[in-house]
Amino acid sequence: MDSTQQFWEDFYRDKDQVWSGKANPLLVREVAELTPGAALDLGCGEGGDAIWLTQRGWRVTAVDISDVALKRAAGHAAEAGADGIVWERHDLAKSFPEGSFDLVSAQFFHSPVAVDGERDKALRHASEAVAPGGTLIVAGHAGWPTWLEEPPHKDFHFPTPAEVLETLALADGWTVELQEVVTRDFPGPEGQQGTRSDNVLRVRRSA
Structure with missing residues (x-):
């Protein structure tokens, strides 16, 4: 087990539950009107997005680097x-699920331990996995919450939608359907008032 996988195994092992169990709101918003088909959920964590997609008729392949997260997600799905x-363990810098998908989703695809270039490589693989007529959605934080005075990773860079689009280096035959920054109320753990902004990019491959 390399240091990246070990980080994420410890990240999930340290708590019985890390995430809310609900689907990411930006995914819900962007996918609600799409016709269900085959979906690929990258960095699935504890399975909230994969479960939500499955309940709406999608055939889901869900991927994470952490065995702990995948086992927990499978348990939540059974419940x-x-x-x-289909649950698959991949370090996306080294391997990628086979096949093509009508929807590829990368929600909050951040890592404080990623080596330079690994995220970019994984996102390019993600675009290559989109079937003709399919959609790629990349959502991520635009910065730290406004109430956070001392970020845990001060030099961490949150890519903008334009930077993600540049990273994807899409050839002809793609349509950019959405580039947006969404700001929402985001109170702190001690009730601090504040907001947090997220980026979302949605692109569609020509049929």
Whole structure:
């Protein structure tokens, strides 16, 4: 087990539950009107997005680097009656799921331990996995919460939608459907008032 996988195994092992279990709101907003098909959920964590997609008729392959996260996600899916999700462990800098997908989703695809270029490589693989007529959605934080005075990773860079688009280096045959920064209320753990902004990019491959 290399240091990157070890980081994420420890990240999930340290708590019984890390995330809310709900689907990411930006994914819900962007996918709600799409016709279900085959979906790829990158960095699936504890499975909230994969379960939500499955319950709405998508055939989901869900990927994470952490065995702990994948086992926990599979358990949550069983409890929710979300059958048929394919769970795969991948370090996306080294391997990638096979096949093509009508939807590829990378939600909050950040890592404080990623080596330079690894995220870019994984996102380019993500675009290559989109089937004709399919959609790629990349959502991520635009910065730290406004109430956070001392960020845990001061030099961490949050890519803008334009930077993500440049990273993807899409050839002809793609349409940029959305580039947006969304700001929402985001109170701190001690009730601090504040906001946090997120980026979302949605692109579609020509049929």
